[in-house]
Amino acid sequence: MEIPAYYMRGGTSKGVFFLADDLPSDPAERDAVLLRVTGSPDPCGRHADGMGGAGAGMVVLVRASQRPDCDVDYLLGTVATGEPRIDWSGNCADLSAAVGPFAIWRGFVPARDSVTTVRIRQQDSGQVLLAHVPCRNGHPLEDGDFGEEGVPFPAAEIVLDYLAPAIAPPPLCPTGKVVDRLDVPGVGAIEATLVAAGHPTVFVLAAAAGLVGTELPERINGDALLLARLEAIRAQGAVAMGLAPDAHDPPSVPAIALVAPRAGYRCSAGAWIEAERIDVLARILSTGRACHGLSVTAGIALAVAASLPGSVVQRAAAHSGGRTRIGHASGTLSVGAVTALRDGAWVMERAVISRSARRLMSGLAHVPERC
Template sequence: MPAEEVLALPATWMRGGTSKGLFFRTGDLPAESAARDALLLRAIGSPDPYGRQIDGVGGATSSTSKVVLVQRSRQPGCDVDYLFGAVAIEQPLIDWSGSCGNLAAAVGPFALQQGMLEDAPADGIAQVRIWQANLGERIIAHVPMRGGQVLETGKSRLDGVAFGGAEIRLDFLDPAGGARPLLPTGRVRDLLRVPGLGPVEATLINAGNPTAIVAASALGLAGVELPQALNPDVGLLARCEAVRAQAAVAMGLARDAPQATRERPATPKLALVAAPVGYAASDGRAVVAEEIDLLVRMLSMGPFHHALPGTGAIALAAAAALPGTLVADCAGARGG
């Protein structure tokens, strides 16, 4: 690239929960959306027909191909605005339709490191009031401070992350509120008519992110399979996408299934659920049925997710509280 075409921009590569993303101050990017997205795509390394994002900072998974834009907020009672983009790996697309609950944990530290809060304590816990701009929701991050700096080290552990770190607690305020109805169809269960599969029962819910929940058995799965065994099955991924796309139409998020696949691969999320049984986790650890209430495997931007999206946990918890949903029935299957 000629020297005159090189553009230097400040950015921070950060982990939040089980995800990583490239963080920017909103004002450092072009205001026009097409120019902004083109720059962000190039920084991450998309589109990459090889699916590796070698010429960019992306990690070639849905959990590591993400961008976050943060700025001081004009929303009453909020400190910063948080805008999230899910970057497709092989397509020139950034889906701005949803949020990332894991990366929300890094928004507070980024804002503090960038000096966006003027009254943050030098020691103790800084409360960062976040406006989640994609969905119009509020989050409060509780960020530990020491000596005027964000505390990064600690003993807090998280499944899916190899090392411990400082604990950052998040309060999602009314994640099923706002302009979106909790049940977009008004029903706890809907019947999706999916080409190639026929009728598939689903719970469609707006909480955290728009999410479609179906029984793992509807896709021929037991619910204990790991992503490394599932993702090579392109036929299974295609069937899951067909379900997700029909759910998008039923939820009023797309006019038809092709548009859902083409324009908004990030939402709705798709969760496959089953009643609790024992299984082996990705790290080989044995998990017994008595330790859990529900088996869940979710998909993100096409493939199966390596962990559980933070917004997915919110959607599942909300569904579990509603009698008659697939989650409530699965979680109550053992009589707990």
């Protein structure tokens, strides 16, 4: 079996892109084909016989949108390594940057010189975003001078504009407060800002955990007592946000983020980040461990929190106006967020972030007949 496919980079992530109509319509048959394409399951964890990554692989399905105000719908699947399973419930904001160029390459949207806007709907969440893709001579432009942490070569800048739902956007603060007081057993009272935008996150000051905010993941992950205290805070935040009935067995969301005033620091790659390049320091923990970077969705949550008057993040940030420049373990990330107070509740009107993307390969994915 041969299936047209593109292998694309979006941000620092890579995935195999397909037209949804080129795959079997039955979900079980479709997933069996995609598992074979990526080389899963692989007990060695390398996807050696497929196009998956060294860890989890990602596949993206694109089709003409069902909505008149969008050009394409896309669905992202995260392929497990050691078992034959694809999780279609999540999203990768980095790969969202590649959907716009893919839609242009595949003829869903005609390229316009200068910038072509592609209207995208994420099928899993219903989120609508506009991808502003630089184009030249009838196709997406991939070369440029835009640099992003974790990508070794400069490229053309793609601006992603995340739009709020047209009707009744959800409140950003699930408790109705910009700052909550969490009474955490074994820790004490902790001030936190709880935000449901992007990736649901509990924001606390790094100083409240005895940190300065410049620590690298190895320092945080090597302290079992610190991790236990942070998990207790996160669990209490999950209860306050209505994501868990109690703090005994909280789900993987929300994440917890430690924020601090800007300062110079050395990132994981060894480069020195000047304090003047950022507005706020952030270290985020997910699934009980400090992350080596900052995802786009976590960046959106932080930028939203920074815009809320009196929030924990705003207290720490030296905001320069416009986008919030975040100093994380791997480097920097700039995210813009516009919020508004409606009927007594804060809502997100839009979020803006820049990424780059390019085709790594286009052709046919070859799949054995027995898959």
